Amino acid sequence: MNKRKIINDPVHGFIKIPNDLLYDLTEHAYFQRLRRIKQLGLTHLVYPGAVHTRFQHALGAMHLMSSAIETLRSKGHTITSEEASGAHAAILLHDIGHGPFSHVLEHSLVEVSHEVISQVIMQKLNEEFEGQLSIAIQIFNNSYPKGFLHQLVSSQLDMDRLDYLKRDSFFSGVSEGVIGSDRIIKMLNVVNDRLVIEAKGIYSIEKFLVARRLMYWQVYLHKTALAAEQMLVHLLQRAKWLIANGEVLFGPPHLLYFMKSKPDEKEFFSNGEVLNNYTMLDDEDIMCSIKMWTSHEDVILSTLAKGFVNRQLWRIKISDVPIEPTVILAIQEATSRVYGLDSVEQSKYFVFSDSITNNAYSIKDDKIEILYNTNELKDIAKASDMLNLSLLGKTVRKHYVCYPKCIETELQTASTLF
Structure with a gap:
């Protein structure tokens, strides 16, 4: 050949x-x-x-x-x-x-x-x-x-x-x-x-x-890609939580394997089953599963899945200084009201706050x-x-908060948030 x-x-x-x-x-x-x-x-x-x-x-x-x-x-x-x-x-x-x-x-x-x-x-x-x-x-x-x-x-x-x-x-x-x-x-x-x-x-x-x-x-x-990434991460977190609490979700077996377990570094080296499942994973598994989850009865999972699949992405605000905890709490409370969530704690699937860094050249490496x-x-x-x-x-560090666009009318009463 x-x-x-x-x-x-x-x-x-x-x-x-x-x-x-x-x-x-x-x-x-x-x-x-x-x-x-x-x-x-x-x-x-x-x-x-x-x-x-x-x-x-x-x-x-x-x-x-x-x-x-x-x-x-x-x-x-x-x-x-x-x-x-x-x-x-x-x-x-x-x-x-x-x-x-x-x-x-x-x-x-x-x-x-x-x-x-x-x-x-x-x-x-x-x-x-x-x-x-x-x-x-x-x-x-x-x-x-x-x-x-x-x-x-x-x-x-x-x-x-x-x-x-x-x-x-x-x-x-x-x-x-x-x-x-x-x-x-x-x-x-x-x-x-x-x-x-x-x-x-x-x-x-x-x-x-x-x-x-x-x-x-x-x-x-890019901030829009960052918003999409955070939606995907939190979407899978919600799916994992539902599975851990007895919910049966659609998904390829090799994807569900990692949704149900957390193999560590040692297991990757020693357990052939871990590697076999991992080397079957790809983008298509994730997208196929999320499309099915868009019709799930859990409002958090289905809302995130629909937004992700249809590119209805969350709003993201970037700041040179850390976002004040009071601002994040106000956004979480508004999100809870709009989506009728049971608690502010659940709104953390919709409201994300973190930071990003950019460094073109490391003088330490x-x-x-x-x-x-x-x-x-x-x-x-x-x-x-x-x-x-x-x-x-x-190293330039920027801070951000990400939240659903539909809650912005609720936030208008607090115009000093941003």
Whole structure:
């Protein structure tokens, strides 16, 4: 069988699958599941074109890994064929543990991070492929001797970020996210086992960091998508509560498995039933179930389900300062009156308050270092004449409250709330 396939990708053009092992990984049911998980969760409710998948992103990141390895080899750095295959497999599988709607339901439907689940799945695949993923797992876990290979998979300038910024910008239509990924990769080098960027690429890095910050505000943390995400989280919380109290709800068995139980990290590694159920979960399971719940007799569940399915999303107000508890209580009381709820406590399914943060560059994590012709290395925060340390390292936090639009007439009597 010919396994040297070429995939036509709208972002990068033609993508080659480097070897038979990687082809077999892309054909595996665990990886094919990523076709049914949207890269940007619920962001398509804001940007209709943003319906691309984790499957596409993983292939794109693998393509960029090929370019990065070719660049580093051309500059005299030794990367064996086994190491190259391991790096390709690590980036191909880096998101294999994502659940339905990507980050939205992490720690909600399943209370274990997708990074941990990715490791579980990679260990399982390594058994199936008779140890051929051992180097990939070491690179993924940063336990392989050549640390720069891990940085290509996970760092502040990894192939993951270089693909998702360009891809998410393309499919959402938000041009502020366009980055010069090809030029950044061409400027890659290695010094003391650390990835660095040659000085000629500094402006591309500045553009990359600005694009990342703008994409977070305009796409990843867009307030309408945030409202939809909170509705989905609280909708599933209500469904879990009903099931725990004896209610029988419609849902695929593998979804109901996690609605009824809370397997921890240890169980994911030791209990095959947990992994078998998890690797069946995708976006379609959630949507199918929620559509059925729109006609449920529980007013909280059915109201949230109808609003979510029909894109009748809640109002969201964002503030630079924390929302006063008295404001939240007033909104909860108004919600209780409008929906005829038994208690203010029940209104917490409709009224949500939290905060969001945006940080383009972490000065505490692995740094992006600029390599000059003199062999001097400088952190981008110090090397840039456009972006200073206080701007790059600043974490911006915003607070929000989310509630049903239909209660706003009740809130008019309290016009000083906002």
